[in-house]
Amino acid sequence: MAGRFYISGRRWKKRCLVTQEPPCLSQWLMEVQFMASIRRRKDNGKLFLDFRYNGVRCREQTALNDTPANRKRLKNILNKIEAEITLGQFNYSDYFPNSNNVSKFEAISKRVMDKQTVEKPTFREFADVWYNEMKVTWRISYQETISQVLYSRIMDTFGDRVIDSIKKSDLLQFRATLGKVTRKNGKGLSADRINRHMKVLRMILNEAADRFDFTTPFHGIKPLKVPKKDVDPFTLEEINLILNNVRADFKNYYTVRFFTAMRPAEIDGLKWKYVDFKLRQILVRETIVNGRVEYTKTDGSQREIDMSEPVFNALKKQYQATA
Numbered sequence: 001m002a003g004r005f006y007i008s009g010r011r012w013k014k015r016c017l018v019t020q021e022p023p024c025l026s027q028w029l030m031e032v033q034f035m036a037s038i039r040r041r042k043d044n045g046k047l048f049l050d051f052r053y054n055g056v057r058c059r060e061q062t063a064l065n066d067t068p069a070n071r072k073r074l075k076n077i078l079n080k081i082e083a084e085i086t087l088g089q090f091n092y093s094d095y096f097p098n099s100n101n102v103s104k105f106e107a108i109s110k111r112v113m114d115k116q117t118v119e120k121p122t123f124r125e126f127a128d129v130w131y132n133e134m135k136v137t138w139r140i141s142y143q144e145t146i147s148q149v150l151y152s153r154i155m156d157t158f159g160d161r162v163i164d165s166i167k168k169s170d171l172l173q174f175r176a177t178l179g180k181v182t183r184k185n186g187k188g189l190s191a192d193r194i195n196r197h198m199k200v201l202r203m204i205l206n207e208a209a210d211r212f213d214f215t216t217p218f219h220g221i222k223p224l225k226v227p228k229k230d231v232d233p234f235t236l237e238e239i240n241l242i243l244n245n246v247r248a249d250f251k252n253y254y255t256v257r258f259f260t261a262m263r264p265a266e267i268d269g270l271k272w273k274y275v276d277f278k279l280r281q282i283l284v285r286e287t288i289v290n291g292r293v294e295y296t297k298t299d300g301s302q303r304e305i306d307m308s309e310p311v312f313n314a315l316k317k318q319y320q321a322t323a
Helices: 002-019 023-035 066-086 099-117 123-137 141-160 168-178 190-210 238-246 248-262 263-268 310-323
Strands: 037-040 048-054 056-065 281-284 287-289 293-294 301-304
Touching: 048 066, 056 066, 056 099, 099 123, 123 141, 123 281, 141 168, 141 190, 141 293, 168 190, 238 248, 248 263, 263 287, 293 301
Parallel strands: none
Antiparallel strands: 037 048, 048 056, 281 301, 287 293
């Protein structure tokens, strides 16, 4: 039967090359399954088993002569071997204790077991490593945000757990617990705040799953829906009312804010070198957060804003007063 397999394999390849048909995987697998066989040695006429285990072709000799009864006996043994291989229960030394293949497969099994038994870190240990690796890619303000989220409720809940012991049910329970939290002002955590906790958890566990070869428990967990907030901007009449009544030294500042829609951190971090009076543009390049000069919130926040006449005049007045 093994001989027929090799002939069939060559014909199969030849047919694919001649007809340009795509290889038939199911046919190939079927032929591989049929490879296990009972064969006869040419030199002494004794029977031997020919089969594959863990991708290795194995030929095990017997002292049996080639008779129908002996073939039937070996066929029963071979069927049992194939069944145990399929079920992952095959132990080579049970059938062939004196075979040279025993030590080979025991070494392979030991390597697999060693890989599987590598001690995995606790959530706290891995989260510390992850945070230190990632923080160099974040703005300082974002580092602080992640730190506040990670080293509070998340660490209190999962810190001492082995990283791959955290299950989907644990994550859902944690999210449900966050939904019951009451802050000092009497309000609960918003959906956006809860999603922020879950996002940090997701990043850590997904990275750990990739490094330690386990399935992430976050599969199928979607963020909570965040209610859309209504925007109620000032009317032009209200803007003029504010500008006409604000302190004189703040009028230019609020004029630029109202008519450019710049973020507070962006206008607070605006420097004269980023104001181009010739082209009438404001170049958004930096921000100020907690008194520190930082990069903008995102790459997309780096932009040029064309000055309207009120903005141009306000900046000109401010330049004359402070530059």
